[in-house]
Amino acid sequence: MSNELLQIKNLKTSFRIGDDYYAAxxxxxxTLNKNETLAIVGESGCGKSALAFSVMGLHNRAKIEGNIxxxxxxxxxxxxxxxxxxxxxxxxxxxxDPLTALNPLMMIGDQIGxxxxxxxxxxKDQRKAKVxxxxxxxxxxxxxxxxxxxxxxxxxxxxxxxxxAMAIANDPELLIADEPTTALDAxxxxxxxxxxxxxxxxxxxxxxxxxxxxxxVAEMADRVAVMYAGEIVEITDVLTLFxxxxxxxxxxxxxxxxxxxxxxEKLHVIQGIVPSLQHLPRTGCRFSxxxxxxxxxxxxEHPQLHEVRPGHFVRCTCYKSFEFPEAHKEEQRHGIS
Amino acid sequence: MAFLEIxxxxxxxxxxxxxxxxxxxxxxxxxxxxxAVEKGMTYGLVGESGSGKTTTGRAVLxxxxxxxxKIIYNGRDITSLRGSKLDxxxxxxxxxxDPYSSLNPKxxxxxxxxxxxxxxxxxxxxxIKKRVQELLELVGLSPESIVKYPHQFSGGQRQRIGVAxxxxxxxxxxxxxxxxxxLDVSVQAQVLNFMQDIQSExxxxxxxxxxxxGVIKHMCDHIGIMYxxxxxxxxxxxxxxxxxQHIYTKRLVAAIPDINPRNREKQxxxxxxxxxxxxxxxxxxxxxxxxxxxxxxxxDKHSVALPERS
Numbered sequence: 001m002s003n004e005l006l007q008i009k010n011l012k013t014s015f016r017i018g019d020d021y022y023a024a025x026x027x028x029x030x031t032l033n034k035n036e037t038l039a040i041v042g043e044s045g046c047g048k049s050a051l052a053f054s055v056m057g058l059h060n061r062a063k064i065e066g067n068i069x070x071x072x073x074x075x076x077x078x079x080x081x082x083x084x085x086x087x088x089x090x091x092x093x094x095x096x097d098p099l100t101a102l103n104p105l106m107m108i109g110d111q112i113g114x115x116x117x118x119x120x121x122x123x124k125d126q127r128k129a130k131v132x133x134x135x136x137x138x139x140x141x142x143x144x145x146x147x148x149x150x151x152x153x154x155x156x157x158x159x160x161x162x163x164x165a166m167a168i169a170n171d172p173e174l175l176i177a178d179e180p181t182t183a184l185d186a187x188x189x190x191x192x193x194x195x196x197x198x199x200x201x202x203x204x205x206x207x208x209x210x211x212x213x214x215x216x217v218a219e220m221a222d223r224v225a226v227m228y229a230g231e232i233v234e235i236t237d238v239l240t241l242f243x244x245x246x247x248x249x250x251x252x253x254x255x256x257x258x259x260x261x262x263x264x265e266k267l268h269v270i271q272g273i274v275p276s277l278q279h280l281p282r283t284g285c286r287f288s289x290x291x292x293x294x295x296x297x298x299x300x301e302h303p304q305l306h307e308v309r310p311g312h313f314v315r316c317t318c319y320k321s322f323e324f325p326e327a328h329k330e331e332q333r334h335g336i337s
Numbered sequence: 338m339a340f341l342e343i344x345x346x347x348x349x350x351x352x353x354x355x356x357x358x359x360x361x362x363x364x365x366x367x368x369x370x371x372x373a374v375e376k377g378m379t380y381g382l383v384g385e386s387g388s389g390k391t392t393t394g395r396a397v398l399x400x401x402x403x404x405x406x407k408i409i410y411n412g413r414d415i416t417s418l419r420g421s422k423l424d425x426x427x428x429x430x431x432x433x434x435d436p437y438s439s440l441n442p443k444x445x446x447x448x449x450x451x452x453x454x455x456x457x458x459x460x461x462x463x464x465i466k467k468r469v470q471e472l473l474e475l476v477g478l479s480p481e482s483i484v485k486y487p488h489q490f491s492g493g494q495r496q497r498i499g500v501a502x503x504x505x506x507x508x509x510x511x512x513x514x515x516x517x518x519x520l521d522v523s524v525q526a527q528v529l530n531f532m533q534d535i536q537s538e539x540x541x542x543x544x545x546x547x548x549x550x551g552v553i554k555h556m557c558d559h560i561g562i563m564y565x566x567x568x569x570x571x572x573x574x575x576x577x578x579x580x581x582q583h584i585y586t587k588r589l590v591a592a593i594p595d596i597n598p599r600n601r602e603k604q605x606x607x608x609x610x611x612x613x614x615x616x617x618x619x620x621x622x623x624x625x626x627x628x629x630x631x632x633x634x635x636x637d638k639h640s641v642a643l644p645e646r647s
Contacts, residue, residue: 043521044492156386185385185548190592190608212521215551215594219601238598256526258555259596263574264533267526267555273491274521 005174005206006032006055010066013047013054015277021063022277024050026230028066029305034173037200037207039221039238041214041253045274047230048210052176055208056093057083070174089119091174092167094196097183098159102151108135108162109147115169134165139195157188161195168199175200176208181216193220214257218242223311226250229275229286232305236312246308246319248294249287255324268324285316293325294318338412339373340542341397341510346370346406348392366392368566368628369406374559376509379536379543381557381574383550383589389566390546394512397544398429410510427457430503434515436495440487446473446498447483453505472501477531493524497531504535512544517552529556550593554578562586567629569622572639582641584622585629588615 008030014021025047032038040048053059055068057075068075070091075083095101103111112131116122122130128147135143138161151159160180167175177196181189193216200207209220217224217238224241226234226249234247245251254260255268272290275281281289285299303316346367354361367389374380382390395401397408399415408416415425430453433439440449450469454460460468470480476497487495496516503511513532517525529552536543547553553560554574561571562585570583581587591611595604621644623629629642 043523186550186592187385187588190594194605194608213594214522215596218596218598219594219604221598242596242598253522256523257596258526258529258551261555263555266530266533269527269530270523273493 003033004031005034005036005071006030006208007069008051008055008066009069011051011054011068012063012065013050013059014063014065015050016061016063017278022280024062024230024277025054028230028232030225030232030235032174032206032208034206035200035204037209037220037222039209039211039217039224040227041211041217041224042227043212043253043274045276046227048227049178051227052093052178052208052210056087056091056176058093085119088115088172089170090172091176092170092172094160094163094167094175094177094180096179098156098163099151101163102159104151106150107147108149108151108154112162112166112169115166119170130169131165134169135162137168137199138162138165139191140165156184157192160184160188160192164192164195164199168203171203171205173205174208175205176210178210179212180209182211182213189216196220214253215259226253229280231286231315232313233287233315234313235305240312246312246314247287247316248291248319248322251322251324252290285318287316288318291318291322294322298322340376340411341374341544342407342409343370343372343393343397344407344409346393346396346408347404348389348396348401349404365566366401367396370561370563370566370568371406371632372561372568372571374510374542374544376542377536377540378558379545379556381553381560382544382546382563383548383553383560384563385548387565388563390563391514393563394431394514394544394546397510397512398431399423399426427453427506428509430506430508430511432496432499432503432511432513432516435519436492436499437487437519439499440495442487444486445483446485446487449487449498450483450501450505453502457506468505469501472505473498475504475535476501491524492520493527496520496524496528500528500532500535504539504541507539508541510542510544512546514546515548516545518547518549525552532556550578550589562589564629565627567642568632568640569629569642570640571632572636576636576639580639582635582639582643583629584611584615584618587611 008028011025011028012023013025014023028051042048054064064076109131112134113127116127116130132143132147135146140146140158140161181192184192211217221238223237225232228249234250245254252268252270261267270290284301285303288299298318298321300317305313305315307313347369348367349363349365351360352362352364370393382393384390392401396403403416407414410425447469450472451465454465454468469483473480473482478494478497517528520528545556557574560574560577562569564585570577570586578590581590588611591608630645632640633643634640
């Protein structure tokens with residue numbers, strides 16, 4: 001059997017605005033292997049969450065085209081019955097905001113128990129034992145007491161642990177973590193990331209980690225896909241991403257981190273703004289408007305992903321001659337608005 | 338004499354209870370914080386949620402009632418002034434965390450930015466319009482923006498509108514409460530650069546409140562680390578990041594993600610060490626209520642809440 005857990009082919013997820021459909025995820029190809037953490041990085045509005053929701057079948061009204069193969073089974077046009085058999089069991093999701101993802105009126109134990117109840121034939125006592133076991137596994141002290149508590153009685157970090165316990169309840173093979181630590185404090189963040197790493201080693205699951213925080217990527221990912229305006233602009237392993245990034249967008253993102261320069265020095269600013277869904281450029285290099293000093297001849301007319309070395313893909317040809325211009329510094333500092 | 342000085346500040350909130358709604362206890366949100374900021378400097382207040390950093394900032398503005406202690410601005414005690422003596426308020430302004438909820442969606446940019454002007458300065462409509470346009474240009478927005486509404490701007494642009502409003506009265510001190518936490522990295526870079534620019538242009542003093550140590554390290558000259566309403570450590574940025582003394586600070590510094598994936602193993606190991614040390618010496622560094630001890634000066638640039646008994 002192949003090592004590929006998830007294959008995404010030509011995925012296009014479109015939302016209807018007015019009478020037209022606009023693609024938030026546009027022609028995305030991705031594979032995720034077993035026991036691998038793939039990070040999807042990008043700014044808000046780049047389509048990274050829309051991609052994750054497409055895989056989990058959580059979009060209500062979106063038009064989804066293309067194929068998503070989970071263990072060689074297409075899950076785009078699957079019946080909702082069959083999808084429900086997969087979701088929560090073979091694939092699970094960790095949500096961003098632990099407060100809104102939990103039912104405020106249900107005891108912690110019952111919420112986690114529900115996922116087990118839906119997929120497993122266990123007696124009530126067995127189920128309770130399993131839930132308490134899970135709570136221990138995610139590092140919640142006094143698990144038996146927490147079992148009877150409600151979400152509002154727990155701190156943010158503890159709530160996120162409950163969400164993780166729920167996601168791993170049925171030993172999923174695919175785990176999607178959508179900004180799992182964005183709402184948390186620094187020390188809690190490092191604890192939760194450590195926990196996800198530990199669990200990955202125990203379960204041998206494939207993880208898709210969605211984040212905008214490159215620090216989290218550096219600590220967690222095996223491979224990284226960078227998204228801009230609905231497209232993947234660069235895919236590579238994590239070392240190459242930080243040591244030899246190629247796409248102008250990846251370089252710009254890395255340069256705009258406060259840790260990338262000496263204290264008090266100017267940070268790099270990407271000119272312009274992320275276009276909204278209706279105004280996404282649909283032709284040519286989508287990033288070209290943000291790097292106006294690059295002459296048009298450097299871009300491809302229909303930018304493709306090029307394999308520059310095994311496993312390292314970059315979109316468009318503009319990366320070849322790309323440099324940050326000195327002369328533009330003054331403008332960049334203020335960002336043209 | 339420092340430009341802004343806070344002496345042993347305490348802000349306690351009452352907890353009401355019982356059928357008569359009497360005060361049964363207090364939450365000590367800020368419990369004895371002292372700091373001094375020099376003119377033109379940036380002072381960082383760091384801590385996890387609930388540590389009292391925002392309450393400290395709000396107390397300086399007079400938005401929270403001060404229970405005890407003194408706030409001295411430019412040699413003048415401003416702790417509990419009233420009425421016409423509140424004129425110092427135009428010198429101290431605030432930039433809020435969330436650019437989506439801190440701008441009134443029903444008001445045009447002109448009305449939002451001109452509100453402080455209308456409160457403190459007698460200007461004609463034309464003059465106000467001109468001033469607002471100048472301010473918008475200063476923050477890098479086009480003067481035509483004055484007739485637009487907040488929803489027509491991106492997150493970074495909205496934060497600039499918030500900044501334009503804050504600098505409208507030519508303040509001396511700006512309290513920035515997590516000004517970039519809600520923004521993407523590239524937009525965050527824009528706002529941070531821009532805040533540095535106007536700092537040198539207008540000779541501003543910042544109190545920069547954040548939980549993001551990367552941003553704090555980039556922006557601040559001096560840092561105070563708060564935990565449950567008290568300082569655990571205070572000093573220059575170099576002292577705090579290169580030579581953290583308190584176990585709480587060490588743990589906080591260790592939690593900063595390392596952007597070099599090659600250091601993963603090392604970082605993991607380091608964090609485990611710090612975590613073990615934290616657990617073992619927690620009782621030495623905090624009293625029986627889990628609060629930090631009094632600060633002790635260890636050098637002229639560095640104070641730490643070290644255990645009293647040693």
